[in-house]
Amino acid sequence: MTVTRPMKEHGYGKYSWAVLTSALLVALSMNLTLFSPGPVLNSIRQELHTSFAEIGLIFTVPAIILSLLTVIGGVLADSVGVRKVAGTGAVLLGLGGLLRATAQDFFSFLLFTTLFAVGLGLALPNLPKAISGWFPESAVGSASGIYVLGFPLGASLASGATPYLAEATRGWQGAFVGWGLITLIFAAVWWIVVREPRRSSSGASRSFRLPKSVLHNFSLWIVAACLFLNTTIFSIEVAWFPTVLAERGASAQEAGVMVSLFALGNMAAAFAVPILSDRIGLRRPFLWAFAGVSAIVVVSLIVTPPAAAWVILPILGFAAAGPFAMGFLLPADFVEYSYLGSASGIVLSVGWLGIGSGSWLAGFLRDLSGSFFTTLVALIICSLVIVALAFILPETGRRGRARKLLEAVGS
Numbered sequence: 001m002t003v004t005r006p007m008k009e010h011g012y013g014k015y016s017w018a019v020l021t022s023a024l025l026v027a028l029s030m031n032l033t034l035f036s037p038g039p040v041l042n043s044i045r046q047e048l049h050t051s052f053a054e055i056g057l058i059f060t061v062p063a064i065i066l067s068l069l070t071v072i073g074g075v076l077a078d079s080v081g082v083r084k085v086a087g088t089g090a091v092l093l094g095l096g097g098l099l100r101a102t103a104q105d106f107f108s109f110l111l112f113t114t115l116f117a118v119g120l121g122l123a124l125p126n127l128p129k130a131i132s133g134w135f136p137e138s139a140v141g142s143a144s145g146i147y148v149l150g151f152p153l154g155a156s157l158a159s160g161a162t163p164y165l166a167e168a169t170r171g172w173q174g175a176f177v178g179w180g181l182i183t184l185i186f187a188a189v190w191w192i193v194v195r196e197p198r199r200s201s202s203g204a205s206r207s208f209r210l211p212k213s214v215l216h217n218f219s220l221w222i223v224a225a226c227l228f229l230n231t232t233i234f235s236i237e238v239a240w241f242p243t244v245l246a247e248r249g250a251s252a253q254e255a256g257v258m259v260s261l262f263a264l265g266n267m268a269a270a271f272a273v274p275i276l277s278d279r280i281g282l283r284r285p286f287l288w289a290f291a292g293v294s295a296i297v298v299v300s301l302i303v304t305p306p307a308a309a310w311v312i313l314p315i316l317g318f319a320a321a322g323p324f325a326m327g328f329l330l331p332a333d334f335v336e337y338s339y340l341g342s343a344s345g346i347v348l349s350v351g352w353l354g355i356g357s358g359s360w361l362a363g364f365l366r367d368l369s370g371s372f373f374t375t376l377v378a379l380i381i382c383s384l385v386i387v388a389l390a391f392i393l394p395e396t397g398r399r400g401r402a403r404k405l406l407e408a409v410g411s
Contacts, residue, residue: 019134020143022193023127025186026090027150028157030124033097033116034062035158036179040172047172050106057110062117063355069121070352074345077126078338083194085341086130089122090187098180101173125345132332132340133197138398141278144329145271152267152321159263214342219334219393226287226389227327227351229382233294234320235358236379237262241313244372248306258313265317273325281398283330287390290322295383302376323386327351333396 037044037058045055077085096116103109127147135143158179166175214220241262245255273286297316301309327347335343365374 016134016143018193019130020146022186022190023130023147024150026086026093026123026190027127027147028154029090029093029183029186030120031151031154032158032179033093033154033183034059034120035155036097036162036175037100037172039159039162040166040175043166043172044109048103048106048109054106058113061110061113062120063352065114065117066120066124066352067349069118070125070349071342071345073122074125074129074341074343074348076122077129077341081196082126082129082133082341083191083196086123086126087187087191087194089119089124089126090190091184092116092119093123094180094184094187095119097176097183101176101180125348126341128328128332128344129337129340130194130197132337138278140332141274141329143274145274145325148274148325148328149267149271152263152270156263156267211339211342214335214339214346217334217343220331220343220346221350222389222393223327223330223334224347224350226291226323226386227347228354229386229389230291230320230323230327231351231354232358232361233354233379233382234266234324235355236362236375237316237320240362240366240372240375244375245306245309247372248309250306250309258309261310262313262317265314265319266321267317269318269321270325273322274329277326277329277397282395283326283333283397284390284393284395286322286326287393288387290319291383291386291390294319295380295387298376298379298383302373330393330396 041055044058045051048055073085073089093116096112096114096119099112099115100109103112128144131143131147132140162172162175162179165178166172169175169178238259241259242255245258250258269290273290277283277286294316297312297319301312301316304312328344331343331347332340361378362372362375365378366372368374
């Protein structure tokens with residue numbers, strides 16, 4: 001399939017970087033809003049007089065809504081434009097995050113959480129389309145590596161700075177007001193800076209339905225399955241590894257630092273993988289090789305002494321980010337630009353189901369077996385399935401396309 005882009009290979013110069021900066025800020029605001037309750041979760045629970053099970057819904061509900069709405073967000077962008085749909089989503093992100101500070105009970109807190117989750121669903125699938133529309137094909141991977149970095153940056157900032165912001169403003173409400181205002185500023189930057197990519201309107205779909213060419217694209221569903229497995233792995237590692245390490249003898253402080261090293265490795269790979277993919281001219285190795293390393297590293301976590309986790313977890317974090325970054329990059333290789341919003345919506349919708357199911361699966365396996373051994377085995381199996389799926393995909397990197405072109409000419 002020949003995938004067209006609404007621009008020539010030389011790109012649009014400095015303005016492309018302005019769009020990229022806007023996308024980075026929106027990506028950062030997504031995880032900043034999503035994960036900011038984590039460090040002050042117990043304070044929220046106590047003030048809103050709710051149970052541990054109920055308070056867990058503030059992470060589960062966004063994952064479910066996101067899975068339902070990303071397809072709609074992508075289809076809307078293909079129909080009315082990426083600037084409007086992603087911009088509306090960015091505003092809802094900020095409003096929902098800001099209004100959570102006014103919640104007087106758990107119901108209203110969950111309602112405002114739902115509002116920002118709708119914003120996530122509208123904005124998330126359209127960042128890949130915005131970048132693909134304003135960067136030449138040879139630079140999409142490098143640009144993707146920059147804006148995808150916003151996701152782990154936002155999560156790290158939320159985890160690290162929220163307690164200090166809450167202390168400075170005398171409560172979690174003040175922290176949410178601060179993050180909400182920052183998110184709305186980032187949304188304003190998007191509306192001011194971003195324009196629809198040149199010639200994109202001529203190829204836009206005016207139908208509000210998923211095109212059959214996207215629904216029947218087998219490769220796209222393989223990418224979605226890989227992302228689902230990867231986010232399942234990631235959510236288990238982030239949510240449960242502190243408990244896993246504690247059961248193996250680590251103190252709470254040690255476990256927290258070890259998991260932060262996992263996050264640092266994840267950030268490094270999220271930035272580097274798309275850039276390396278463009279430089280090398282290959283896509284598939286960043287699925288199978290990184291997932292294979294992930295499986296090997298989890299095996300080593302099982303068989304080595306607990307102290308080895310200081311070395312293992314940064315490597316595991318780096319390996320886990322490879323398939324994640326490819327989930328944002330690969331849809332542009334398999335569909336026409338005019339349908340890229342729909343394609344990204346499908347991949348991210350399926351992919352984000354893993355976040356909603358992964359942490360539950362780990363807890364279920366722990367209850368069932370009495371230890372986290374079965375959970376770690378499940379991580380290995382998920383990684384090996386990604387390896388197998390990667391070899392089903394055609395190679396769509398520069399070298400793969402060149403090889404196919406030579407084969408076509410030769411035949």
